[in-house]
Amino acid sequence: MKFAAIVLIAYVFSKPVKAQAGSAPNGYYPAGYSGATFTGVVEKTEGDPKQVNLVYTKGNKTERFEGRLEADCVWKSKDGAMHSFTPLQVPKDTVLTVFYMGSAKKSNGDKTTQHSVIAISLAEINGKKIPEDQRAVISCSAVPLADFKAFH
Numbered sequence: 001m002k003f004a005a006i007v008l009i010a011y012v013f014s015k016p017v018k019a020q021a022g023s024a025p026n027g028y029y030p031a032g033y034s035g036a037t038f039t040g041v042v043e044k045t046e047g048d049p050k051q052v053n054l055v056y057t058k059g060n061k062t063e064r065f066e067g068r069l070e071a072d073c074v075w076k077s078k079d080g081a082m083h084s085f086t087p088l089q090v091p092k093d094t095v096l097t098v099f100y101m102g103s104a105k106k107s108n109g110d111k112t113t114q115h116s117v118i119a120i121s122l123a124e125i126n127g128k129k130i131p132e133d134q135r136a137v138i139s140c141s142a143v144p145l146a147d148f149k150a151f152h
Helices: 002-014
Strands: 021-023 027-029 036-042 051-058 061-069 073-076 082-085 095-107 110-125 147-149
Touching (some): 036 061, 051 095, 061 095
Parallel strands (some): 061 110
Antiparallel strands (some): 021 036, 027 147, 036 051, 036 095, 073 082, 095 110
8 A cells, every 4th residue: 555655656746747737726617617727928820819829838848729719808997897809919928828628529530629718817917927816817708607616
């Protein structure tokens, strides 16, 4: 039993750490959301206003995220006015955290995962990191964010 515990601990700590992948803060999310997030630098895309492309680079390793907004991102300002935007309006090199749900699809015998972005949060503006407890989570979901979920 003790040996199995040591092997399990060694396995867990030998796995590479992916700093760009994370877990969502506690909050209200759509049913079925499991807390998956990805933080990276926005890569400009042309054409599809709902396409989100992020890249995370550390040293010589690069990981990419490609997803599609479920709906336009909307929020209410302090004065009560509603605002919306699409990824085409986000400046290149902005650091975003996307909250997403993945679904596996099979096409021509190949299995692919499609990411549906349900929310975003600015992680860095003009080179200055925003502390996690001060970040606003902006909904991009077609369904109400009604279910409270605790991830931490």
